[in-house]
Amino acid sequence: MGEPPGPLRKPLSEWAGILDAARLRVLFQDGTEAPWTSPLNDVKQAGTFICAACYLPLFEADAKFDSGTGWPSFFRPIDPARIATQLDFKLGVPRTEYHCARCGGHQGHVFDDGPAPTGQRYCNNGVSLLFVPQGQPLPALRD
Numbered sequence: 001m002g003e004p005p006g007p008l009r010k011p012l013s014e015w016a017g018i019l020d021a022a023r024l025r026v027l028f029q030d031g032t033e034a035p036w037t038s039p040l041n042d043v044k045q046a047g048t049f050i051c052a053a054c055y056l057p058l059f060e061a062d063a064k065f066d067s068g069t070g071w072p073s074f075f076r077p078i079d080p081a082r083i084a085t086q087l088d089f090k091l092g093v094p095r096t097e098y099h100c101a102r103c104g105g106h107q108g109h110v111f112d113d114g115p116a117p118t119g120q121r122y123c124n125n126g127v128s129l130l131f132v133p134q135g136q137p138l139p140a141l142r143d
Contacts, residue, residue, distance in 0.1 A: 008103045026125045027053050027105035035070025038126020046134035054103035054142045074122040075114045
């Protein structure tokens with residue numbers, strides 16, 4: 001897949017003209033989708049999960065697992081450099097929040113209770129991702 005281009009920074013007003021309200025709220029306004037609402041929970045076929053804002057490929061379907069949490073979960077990203085993390089204290093306890101490293105769009109939180117081989121659980125908001133089935137071309141990265 002090669003190295004993605006450098007950071008993509010757009011003002012919120014520009015993202016508002018591109019994304020629907022639910023995606024905008026989660027990706028760029030500190031929102032979270034309700035558990036068990038994402039159709040991506042049921043995706044079991046081969047393919048690639050990409051950032052819904054900038055289309056950067058973040059996870060392959062073979063790293064997806066059923067965490068029982070109600071959100072799509074993965075045990076590893078395609079490339080750790082495609083994920084940016086920061087501490088989040090919004091619930092009063094520290095959690096590791098992760099974003100698309102290219103556009104800064106909020107994806108979810110990563111926990112150390114996932115399956116082997118990594119032991120990590122990238123708990124993702126489904127609205128922050130798009131799924132591209134294997135055999136279909138990935139969309140060009142958004143400028």
